[in-house]
Amino acid sequence: MSLNRRFTNGLAFGTNYNLGLSFKGNTGLQLRLQHAADGTISVRSDQAAYEQLNQNLALQRHVIKSYAVWNLPDAPASFGMAGKQLLSDWQLSAVFTGGSAYQPGAIQANGAAQANLVAASNAVTPSNGRYDPGYTYQNNGGSVNLTGSPDYAARIVYVGDPGSGCSSNQYQQFNTAAVAGPTYNSVGLESGRYLLGGCPDHTIDLAVAKSFRVGGQRSLQFRLDIFNVFNTIIYNDRATTVIYRSPTDQTIVNSQYLPDGTLDPNRLTPRTAGFGAATSAQPLRNLQLQIRFGF
Numbered sequence: 543m544s545l546n547r548r549f550t551n552g553l554a555f556g557t558n559y560n561l562g563l564s565f566k567g568n569t570g571l572q573l574r575l576q577h578a579a580d581g582t583i584s585v586r587s588d589q590a591a592y593e594q595l596n597q598n599l600a601l602q603r604h605v606i607k608s609y610a611v612w613n614l615p616d617a618p619a620s621f622g623m624a625g626k627q628l629l630s631d632w633q634l635s636a637v638f639t640g641g642s643a644y645q646p647g648a649i650q651a652n653g654a655a656q657a658n659l660v661a662a663s664n665a666v667t668p669s670n671g672r673y674d675p676g677y678t679y680q681n682n683g684g685s686v687n688l689t690g691s692p693d694y695a696a697r698i699v700y701v702g703d704p705g706s707g708c709s710s711n712q713y714q715q716f717n718t719a720a721v722a723g724p725t726y727n728s729v730g731l732e733s734g735r736y737l738l739g740g741c742p743d744h745t746i747d748l749a750v751a752k753s754f755r756v757g758g759q760r761s762l763q764f765r766l767d768i769f770n771v772f773n774t775i776i777y778n779d780r781a782t783t784v785i786y787r788s789p790t791d792q793t794i795v796n797s798q799y800l801p802d803g804t805l806d807p808n809r810l811t812p813r814t815a816g817f818g819a820a821t822s823a824q825p826l827r828n829l830q831l832q833i834r835f836g837f
Contacts, residue, residue: 552613557606565601568593574730575693588729595734600672604742606640631753638746643672643707643739672736673707674698675716675817676783677723683789688728696724697732698784707738708777713798713805715780718818725789741777745770745824758837765832773827777820784817 546556571593574586586592617629675698677683688696702720709715716738724732751765785795798816800806809816 549611552615553611555608555610557608560605562601562603562605565599566597567599568597569599571596572694575691577691577693586729588731592731595731598734598736600643600736602671603642604640605642606638608638608640609636611635627754631755633749633751633753635749635751636746638744640742640744642742672739673782674733674735674737675704675718675721677786678783679723679786679788680795681788683723683786688724688726688789689730690727694730696728696730698722699724699732700737704738708741712777713816713819715777715818715820718784718794718798721784723784723786723789723792740779743776743824745774745776746772761836763832763834763836765834767830767832768827769830770825770827775826776824777822778824779822780820781815781817 543559543561544556545558547554574589574592576584576586578584612634614632614634616631617626619626621629677698684692685695686692699722700720701722702717704716704718704720707716748768748771749765750768751763753761753763756762781796781798783796786792787795794817796816798806798809798819806816808814809819812819812821815821
């Protein structure tokens with residue numbers, strides 16, 4: 543859906559909205575091969591069940607981009623030459639970017655009007671997409687140990703509700719107690735994929751510009767761009783791999799918390815984050831000042 547008001551009487555605004563309905567397929571899946579004692583290799587009989595379980599791809603449900611540009615009314619002649627020069631030719635622009643868990647490569651809303659605000663934006667491509675916790679074992683936890691085959695791996699086990707995958711708690715983006723590592727005799731069907739979602743985006747960029755007419759077609763413009771004007775924190779990555787000692791000793795080696803439930807003082811920064819903690823966020827508020835000369 544797209545709604546736009548063309549620039550009239552000093553005002554233009556618009557919004558673009560995409561709704562993702564379905565995004566399924568077998569992209570990224572593998573053939574699960576069974577190795578028989580006589581040396582023959584065949585595709586497992588539960589290959590179809592595996593593909594059904596993992597059919598969901600990284601769907602981004604909602605994407606929205608809205609903008610507004612307002613040329614403030616010029617000062618009347620009664621303000622005098624100096625007042626008119628100072629109070630006229632001001633422009634205010636804003637862009638709102640919103641959306642649910644980001645899917646890399648998703649179709650983005652038409653942002654042509656965004657050039658009014660952030661033509662040289664320093665925003666980075668977010669990575670807060672759909673994801674799943676992963677696991678690794680320090681001992682005896684390879685694919686051959688768990689599934690008996692080097693061609694497919696076991697999957698993380700959900701033993702409770704992990705939450706949405708995003709939280710305002712920097713140190714617990716999802717319920718880490720809701721997952722466990724797979725054990726021996728696995729067939730790799732413990733869970734599907736892309737079950738958790740990253741944090742939704744809801745940031746506003748703002749720009750204020752003042753132009754001075756310097757004769758003829760020449761103009762001088764001072765412009766201040768404020769990215770993420772409200773300093774909104776959007777976590778866009780987290781430590782998703784849990785390290786266990788072994789399939790029979792599922793003590794978490796990289797836990798964010800000590801056994802008594804308090805934060806591990808050695809894991810308080812994103813660089814040293816433990817399992818489930820945020821490791822990065824989208825840029826916080828930053829400013830860019832430009833001076834343009836038009837002729």
